[in-house]
Amino acid sequence: MEPTSEDRHLARTLSALHRQVALRYGTVARRAGLTLQQAELLCQLERSAPSFGQLARLLGCDKTNVTGLVDRLERRGLVRRETDPADRRVSRVVLTDEGRKVGEEMSDAFACAVAERCATVPRTDLARLARIGAAAADALGDAS
Amino acid sequence: MEPTSEDRHLARTLSALHRQVALRYGTVARRAGLTLQQAELLCQLERSAPSFGQLARLLGCDKTNVTGLVDRLERRGLVRRETDPADRRVSRVVLTDEGRKVGEEMSDAFACAVAERCATVPRTDLARLARIGAAAADALGDAS
DNA sequence: TATTGTTATACTCTATAACTATA
DNA sequence: TATAGTTATAGAGTATAACAATA
Numbered sequence: 001m002e003p004t005s006e007d008r009h010l011a012r013t014l015s016a017l018h019r020q021v022a023l024r025y026g027t028v029a030r031r032a033g034l035t036l037q038q039a040e041l042l043c044q045l046e047r048s049a050p051s052f053g054q055l056a057r058l059l060g061c062d063k064t065n066v067t068g069l070v071d072r073l074e075r076r077g078l079v080r081r082e083t084d085p086a087d088r089r090v091s092r093v094v095l096t097d098e099g100r101k102v103g104e105e106m107s108d109a110f111a112c113a114v115a116e117r118c119a120t121v122p123r124t125d126l127a128r129l130a131r132i133g134a135a136a137a138d139a140l141g142d143a144s
Numbered sequence: 145m146e147p148t149s150e151d152r153h154l155a156r157t158l159s160a161l162h163r164q165v166a167l168r169y170g171t172v173a174r175r176a177g178l179t180l181q182q183a184e185l186l187c188q189l190e191r192s193a194p195s196f197g198q199l200a201r202l203l204g205c206d207k208t209n210v211t212g213l214v215d216r217l218e219r220r221g222l223v224r225r226e227t228d229p230a231d232r233r234v235s236r237v238v239l240t241d242e243g244r245k246v247g248e249e250m251s252d253a254f255a256c257a258v259a260e261r262c263a264t265v266p267r268t269d270l271a272r273l274a275r276i277g278a279a280a281a282d283a284l285g286d287a288s
Numbered sequence: 289t290a291t292t293g294t295t296a297t298a299c300t301c302t303a304t305a306a307c308t309a310t311a
Numbered sequence: 312t313a314t315a316g317t318t319a320t321a322g323a324g325t326a327t328a329a330c331a332a333t334a
Contacts, residue, residue, distance in 0.1 A: 002252070002256075003256050003259060006271070006274070008252075009274050010258060011254050011258045011259075015169065017278075017280060017281040025159065025162070040163065051315075062304085063317095067316070068302090069301080087311075090310095091316065111151040111154070112151065119283075121276070125279070126150070126276075129157070129158075129273070129280060130150070130157045132272060132276075133161045133277070134157045136164075136262055136273060137164045139261045140165065142261060181323085196294095197292065205325065205326085209324065211293070211294060213323090232332080233291065233334065234291090235293065
């Protein structure tokens with residue numbers, strides 16, 4: 001299938017936006033002494049306690065990779081492993097109090113950085129971006 | 145500065161969108177036998193021949209890193225180094241014919257993947273996303 | 289003297305294959 | 312036997328400090 005001119009334009013835009021977000025998010029993470037990958041893992045723990053396999057799927061990497069990421073976050077006291085009582089093969093990754101604090105600080109810092117820089121973009125456009133961006137992220141995340 | 149509820153919402157959305165784009169883009173890159181970082185460097189060469197320092201700034205990484213990335217892309221025949229005649233300290237990175245071909249194939253494949261998956265999102269919304277997303281990327285990319 | 293790219297080093301990220309423990 | 316997580320290994324990405332060539 002050949003992409004249309006509109007397809008190409010949207011793809012280029014999403015790619016540029018992704019790069020800028022990664023840059024800003026990486027800056028915030030580094031200020032907290034974390035890598036971008038560690039910060040993204042930490043953010044997946046705010047509302048649930050996923051297993052290693054679930055984390056691998058959420059982050060789009062191999063499960064062997066998650067072992068190392070969690071090792072390093074655990075060594076810094078930001079997360080801990082908990083064995084699932086229902087199935088003793090699975091380990092769940094849980095935020096410590098310190099980990100929750102660091103995660104919230106990073107989220108706030110990133111939100112502020114975005115808001116400051118996007119102050120030149122009309123408010124109604126930002127609201128649209130939030131709405132449509134969420135729909136697009138959902139669509140892109142659908143299986144396979 | 146404390147972020148508003150709208151700030152947080154926008155930041156969460158941009159973060160989710162970034163993650164999905166990175167996942168899809170990474171898949172396309174891997175199919176071409178490249179890492180996500182190599183693919184992103186390659187895409188910076190379509191319209192210009194940046195120096196190592198410029199590439200470092202564009203990619204948000206250290207210049208020492210660019211040396212390694214270019215080494216690996218050069219080893220695979222996708223780019224080559226050219227000394228700038230005006231200032232013999234600077235090297236410019238140039239696409240080979242093969243590199244341009246691979247870059248274009250990846251761009252097309254990514255545009256198609258996005259278009260297919262976003263088929264459920266109304267066309268007018270996608271046009272808005274492209275317009276506002278570009279403005280936001282510009283705003284986020286502004287200095288400092 | 290300042291700048292550009294490179295090298296050396298150390299650590300992190302990443303996937304594949306082989307392994308252990310549990311189901 | 313199948314699945315969840317780990318370990319060993321190897322290669323790639325990353326930054327810091329020291330360096331060579333050029334300006």
